[in-house]
Amino acid sequence: MKKSITTAGITLAMAASFALPAIGHAAPAPDPDMSTKLAGKTVFLDPGHQGTGHSENLSRQVDDGRGGTKDCQTTGMTALGGTPEHTINWDVTQLVKSSLESLGAKVVLSRNDDTGWGGCVDERAKAASASGADVAASIHADGAPAEDHGFHLIVPQLPIPNPTVNEVQSTKGLTASTDMRDAYVNAGFSPANYAGVQNGLQTRADIAGPALTTVPLVFVEMGNGGNPDDAKMLEGKDGQLKHAIAITTGLVSYLLGTPPVAPAPAAAVTPARGTPPSTTTTGPTTTAPTRTGPSTTQEAAPSTSTPKATAPTTSKPADGVSTTIAQLLRPLLNALGIGGGDSLADEQIFDTLSDVFSTVLDAFLNSDKPATTPTAPAPAG
Ligand SMILES: [Zn+2]
Numbered sequence: 001m002k003k004s005i006t007t008a009g010i011t012l013a014m015a016a017s018f019a020l021p022a023i024g025h026a027a028p029a030p031d032p033d034m035s036t037k038l039a040g041k042t043v044f045l046d047p048g049h050q051g052t053g054h055s056e057n058l059s060r061q062v063d064d065g066r067g068g069t070k071d072c073q074t075t076g077m078t079a080l081g082g083t084p085e086h087t088i089n090w091d092v093t094q095l096v097k098s099s100l101e102s103l104g105a106k107v108v109l110s111r112n113d114d115t116g117w118g119g120c121v122d123e124r125a126k127a128a129s130a131s132g133a134d135v136a137a138s139i140h141a142d143g144a145p146a147e148d149h150g151f152h153l154i155v156p157q158l159p160i161p162n163p164t165v166n167e168v169q170s171t172k173g174l175t176a177s178t179d180m181r182d183a184y185v186n187a188g189f190s191p192a193n194y195a196g197v198q199n200g201l202q203t204r205a206d207i208a209g210p211a212l213t214t215v216p217l218v219f220v221e222m223g224n225g226g227n228p229d230d231a232k233m234l235e236g237k238d239g240q241l242k243h244a245i246a247i248t249t250g251l252v253s254y255l256l257g258t259p260p261v262a263p264a265p266a267a268a269v270t271p272a273r274g275t276p277p278s279t280t281t282t283g284p285t286t287t288a289p290t291r292t293g294p295s296t297t298q299e300a301a302p303s304t305s306t307p308k309a310t311a312p313t314t315s316k317p318a319d320g321v322s323t324t325i326a327q328l329l330r331p332l333l334n335a336l337g338i339g340g341g342d343s344l345a346d347e348q349i350f351d352t353l354s355d356v357f358s359t360v361l362d363a364f365l366n367s368d369k370p371a372t373t374p375t376a377p378a379p380a381g
Contacts (some may be wrong), residue, residue: 062123077143218250
């Protein structure tokens with residue numbers, strides 16, 4: 001009983017927030033170009049922390065990448081609504097995974113589920129390095145006092161003792177991190193106003209992952225689970241979707257070497273909580289004259305067949321919703337080298353949006369997890 005109510009509620013919320021416009025012609029043919037945009041690219045995704053179903057000793061000391069040791073793992077925070085961070089990280093990661101795969105990327109995860117053990121921090125770094133990924137992303141949310149809010153990217157203090165890691169993280173890793181920062185700002189999120197974060201970046205020497213990983217690493221703290229507005233976004237399904245779109249956009253920007261564009265000027269996007277970014281920061285640097293990211297050269301694409309999901313909601317949204325969708329996804333399309341300017345109004349662009357996004361939306365609707373009781377096993381029926 002509860003499940004059907006929850007599912008209906010989610011569907012309704014999604015229809016209201018993200019329903020894609022019904023295009024006035026027959027079933028859209030999959031765009032072969034879109035499904036191979038990231039062909040040949042590998043992305044390592046690390047949903048931070050792990051479920052509780054394990055008996056590992058979290059305080060076992062492991063290599064911190066700087067000549068010392070630190071705890072193997074932590075449990076992560078619990079957001080104000082009661083959702084554990086590991087589940088928030090897991091759910092957002094699943095959405096990012098789906099969207100990247102729909103674009104042809106190979107995705108490798110640091111852990112296989114949200115119930116049991118997922119490895120120490122050093123083991124996850126090794127797994128990321130071993131994956132040979134073009135980019136890796138550790139996905140976390142923070143726990144801080146209620147007045148603190150906003151996202152940030154953790155970047156390693158330099159130099160990092162391991163020369164290979166130092167070289168990678170100080171060049172490609174930093175580029176990927178700033179691309180992610182710009183994607184977050186473009187998606188309407190505010191950079192964090194706490195913990196010494198400057199323009200969305202926080203430099204730290206006590207995080208093992210960036211000091212141990214030999215592929216470019218982005219370490220994102222999506223928001224503060226102790227802040228009411230941030231927690232709502234982190235725990236709500238539509239908020240998680242917005243985070244996933246921002247993360248996907250940042251990764252795509254980096255992988256394709258397309259620097260993020262400025263957000264659209266119109267105000268249809270749900271405004272970021274708190275003070276607008278322009279009054280708290282100098283805004284993101286959107287020009288990257290000497291990018292160190294991978295080139296945009298498309299390699300011969302192995303035909304990665306990606307099953308296309310059918311968009312579960314095809315109801316025609318109000319104009320305002322269309323505008324919101326367009327603005328939310330506009331940076332992603334630009335990162336993909338599509339659209340820009342007013343062409344988003346074109347049916348073809350919405351077709352493309354629908355094509356790309358339907359997979360993510362389908363994954364979202366099939367996640368079958370009420371936001372408030374994420375660790376409860378799904379009812380049999
Ligand atoms: Zn965390």
